[in-house]
Amino acid sequence: MDAIPAIRVVDIRKSFGTLEVLRGVSFDVHRGNVVSMIGASGSGKSTLLRCINRLETPSAGEVYIDGEPMGAVEGRDRPLSEINRMRRDLGMVFQQFNLWPHMTVLGNVIEAPIRVLGMSRKAAAALGEECLARVYLSEKAREYPARLSGGQQQRVAIARALAMRPKAMLFDEPTSSLDPELTDEVLTVMRELAKAGTTMIVVTHEMGFARDVSHRVLFLHNGQIEEEGSPAQVFGNPKSDRCRQFLSKHLQ
Amino acid sequence: MFWEYRLVLLRGLAFNAYVFLAAAAVALSVGLIAALLRINRAWPFRWIGTLHVEVFRNAPDYIMVVWVHFVLPLLLGAAIGRRIEFHPFVSAVIALGFVYSGYFAETFRAGIQSIPLGHIEAGRSCGMSEFLILRRVVLPQVVRRMLPEAINQFVSLFKATTIVSLIAVPDLMYQVSMVIQQEMKPLPLYTSAALTYFAVIYVVAGLVRLLSERWRNRIYA
Ligand SMILES: Nc1ncnc2c1ncn2[C@@H]1O[C@H](COP(=O)(O)OP(=O)(O)OP(=O)(O)O)[C@@H](O)[C@H]1O
Numbered sequence: 254m255d256a257i258p259a260i261r262v263v264d265i266r267k268s269f270g271t272l273e274v275l276r277g278v279s280f281d282v283h284r285g286n287v288v289s290m291i292g293a294s295g296s297g298k299s300t301l302l303r304c305i306n307r308l309e310t311p312s313a314g315e316v317y318i319d320g321e322p323m324g325a326v327e328g329r330d331r332p333l334s335e336i337n338r339m340r341r342d343l344g345m346v347f348q349q350f351n352l353w354p355h356m357t358v359l360g361n362v363i364e365a366p367i368r369v370l371g372m373s374r375k376a377a378a379a380l381g382e383e384c385l386a387r388v389y390l391s392e393k394a395r396e397y398p399a400r401l402s403g404g405q406q407q408r409v410a411i412a413r414a415l416a417m418r419p420k421a422m423l424f425d426e427p428t429s430s431l432d433p434e435l436t437d438e439v440l441t442v443m444r445e446l447a448k449a450g451t452t453m454i455v456v457t458h459e460m461g462f463a464r465d466v467s468h469r470v471l472f473l474h475n476g477q478i479e480e481e482g483s484p485a486q487v488f489g490n491p492k493s494d495r496c497r498q499f500l501s502k503h504l505q
Numbered sequence: 506m507f508w509e510y511r512l513v514l515l516r517g518l519a520f521n522a523y524v525f526l527a528a529a530a531v532a533l534s535v536g537l538i539a540a541l542l543r544i545n546r547a548w549p550f551r552w553i554g555t556l557h558v559e560v561f562r563n564a565p566d567y568i569m570v571v572w573v574h575f576v577l578p579l580l581l582g583a584a585i586g587r588r589i590e591f592h593p594f595v596s597a598v599i600a601l602g603f604v605y606s607g608y609f610a611e612t613f614r615a616g617i618q619s620i621p622l623g624h625i626e627a628g629r630s631c632g633m634s635e636f637l638i639l640r641r642v643v644l645p646q647v648v649r650r651m652l653p654e655a656i657n658q659f660v661s662l663f664k665a666t667t668i669v670s671l672i673a674v675p676d677l678m679y680q681v682s683m684v685i686q687q688e689m690k691p692l693p694l695y696t697s698a699a700l701t702y703f704a705v706i707y708v709v710a711g712l713v714r715l716l717s718e719r720w721r722n723r724i725y726a
C-alpha cells in the first residue's frame with residue numbers, strides 16, 4: 254500500500270450552533286479503495302462527506318487529498334478560489350441528482366470541463382461521450398434531464414462527476430431517492446467504477462453493495478466512528494452493540 | 506386618419522422604443538445588482554438592497570421623472586459646484602430605469618431563491634466559482650422562470666414611457682399633443698395614439714409570450 258492515502262481525514266469536527274454533529278472523525282482512503290459509510294439517520298454521514306469537499310467548513314480538523322491539505326496552504330486558510338481548484342479532484346454524487354435542468358445531458362457533463370478545466374468544446378464533447386458510455390447513456394446525450402427516469406438522471410450525475418477526472422468520487426446515498434426497480438442500474442455502474450479502480454467513499458443504506466464492493470466499512474454513530482473494519486469483520490462479527498443493532502435492522 | 510399622421514406617429518413611437526430599450530437595460534442591470542444585494546449574507550448589503558427596492562417600487566413614475574429631471578441636476582450641481590442639466594431623454598431613462606429596477610429586483614430575487622441549493626452545490630463540487638455558477642447555472646434558470654412576470658413588467662414599462670412627454674421627450678404622446686395644438690383635432694389624433702399603443706403592445710407582447718412559452722416548455726416538459 255502506498256504511503257500517501259488518496260484521502261486522509263484527520264480529527265474532523267463540525268458543529269451547527271450548539272449542535273455537535275461530528276466529534277472527531279479520522280480515517281484514510283487508499284488509492285483504488287472503496288470505503289462505505291453506514292449509520293442511522295442523523296449520525297452525520299452527509300455532513301462528513303460535505304466536510305471532505307468543503308461544502309461545509311469543518312469546525313476543526315483537516316482533510317488531505319494526496320497529502321495536500323484542503324483547508325490550508327502554508328499554515329493559512331485556503332482562499333475560496335483555491336478550494337475550488339481542490340474540489341476538482343473530488344467528484345460528488347448527491348441523493349437528489351442535482352442535474353441542471355436547462356442543459357442537455359451532454360451539456361451537464363461537459364459544462365465544468367469546458368468552463369473550469371478550459372477544455373475545447375470538441376475535446377470536452379469527446380470526453381463527455383466517453384463518460385456517458387461508461388454509464389450506458391450514450392443515446393440520451395441530447396435529451397434534457399426532465400425527460401429521463403431517476404435512475405438515468407443519477408447515472409448522468411455520475412458521468413458529470415467523472416468528466417472532471419477526479420482523484421476520488423464521493424457518493425451520498427445515490428440510490429435512496431430512487432424507486433427500488435431503478436436502484437440496480439445505478440449500483441451496477443458503481444460496481445464497475447469500483448472494479449476499474451476508482452477511489453470512492455459511499456454513504457449508503459444498500460448493505461449488499463457495502464458488503465460486496467467495499468474494502469473498508471465505517472459505522473458512524475453520533476458523529477463518531479463506532480465501528481470500522483473489513484466488510485467481513487463489520488458485517489460478520491461487529492464489536493459494538495449499536496452496530497449490531499443497526500445491522501440487524503438493515504439486513505433482512 | 507392613421508394614414509394622414511403616420512409619420513408623426515411613427516417618429517413618436519420610435520422615441521418610445523428608444524426610451525423603453527434604454528430604461529429596460531438600466532432596470533434589468535440595476536435590478537439584478539439590487540437582488541444580489543438583498544440576498545447577500547452581510548446585513549449592510551441586504552439593507553441597501555431592501556432600501557433600494559422599497560424606495561423605487563413605491564415611487565410614482567410621474568414624480569420620479571419630474572424629480573430626476575428638475576431636482577436631481579440641482580442637487581448634483583450643488584455637490585460639484587457647477588450648473589448641470591440633464592437631456593430629457595437621459596432623465597427619462599434614469600427615472601424609469603430606476604423605478605422599474607425596484608420591480609425587477611424582486612422578480613430576480615424570487616427567481617434566484619427558487620433555484621434549489623443542490624444545483625449550486627453541484628456546481629461547487631465541480632470546482633466552479635460562485636460567479637460562474639451564477640452565470641451558467643442560476644441566471645439561465647431564473648430568466649426562464651421569471652419571463653412571464655417580466656413580460657408583464659416590460660408592458661408596464663412601455664406604457665410608462667408615455668409620461669416622458671411631460672419633460673419634452675418627443676415621444677408619440679408629445680408629437681400628437683404638438684399636432685393637436687396646431688390643428689385642433691383631438692378626437693382623431695388622441696384616438697390614433699391610443700390605438701397605436703394598443704396595437705403595438707398587443708402584437709409585440711403576444712408574440713414574445715408565445716416564443717418564450719415555446720422556449721420554456723422545451724426544458725420543463
Ligand atoms: N446545515 C445544517 N444546519 C443545522 N443542522 C444541520 C445542518 N446539516 C445537518 N444538520 C444536522 O446534523 C445532523 C446530522 O445530519 P446529516 O445530514 O449529516 O445526517 P446523515 O447521517 O446524513 O442522515 P441521513 O441518513 O438522514 O441522511 C442532523 O441532526 C441534522 O439535523
Ligand SMILES: [Mg+2]
Pocket residue numbers: 298299300425426
Ligand atoms: Mg444524509
